[in-house]
Amino acid sequence: MQGARSVQLDVAGRTLQAPTDQTLLHTLLxxxxxxxxxxxxxxxxxxxxxxxxxxxxxxIAWPGLLPEEKAGGCVLPCVARPLSDLGLEAPGC
Ligand code: FES
Known part of the structure; x- marks a missing residue:
């Protein structure tokens, strides 16, 4: 897509290019x-x-995370798109 940019996603010992117009789950899979x-x-x-x-x-407006979970870094990759370079730990939070 023209105009789409990518950021760096560090996960599972790898560095991926994550387009900002795709969910993290899409990039991971x-x-x-x-x-x-x-x-x-x-x-x-x-x-x-x-x-x-x-x-x-x-x-989505209300991903299934508590405010304190968000503040603690928990993320739902299926509905999250990157805004900046990211580090993501293995599943779980
Ligand atoms: S919250 Fe169900 S797959 Fe992400």
Whole structure:
């Protein structure tokens, strides 16, 4: 897509290029990284992970995270798109 940019996503010992117009889950699965997912709409929390650095934006107004979870770095990759270079820990938070 013209105008789309990518950021750096460090995960599972690899560095991926993550387009800012795609969800993190899309990037992870596209790179062949095994990552749990179910609903893919921010509800079930199956895909939850933890950001070690960077910022994301959510495609939905109320992703299934408590404010304190968000503050602690928890992220739902199925509905999150990157805003900056990111570090993401293995599934779980
Ligand atoms: S797959 Fe259900 S919240 Fe991400």
């Amino acid at each position: 596209g790179a062949g990284i095994s990552w749990p997912a179910s609903c893919r709409n921010g509800t079930c929390r199956r895909c939850i992970g933890r950001l070690t650095r960077g910022q994301v934006v959510y495609d």
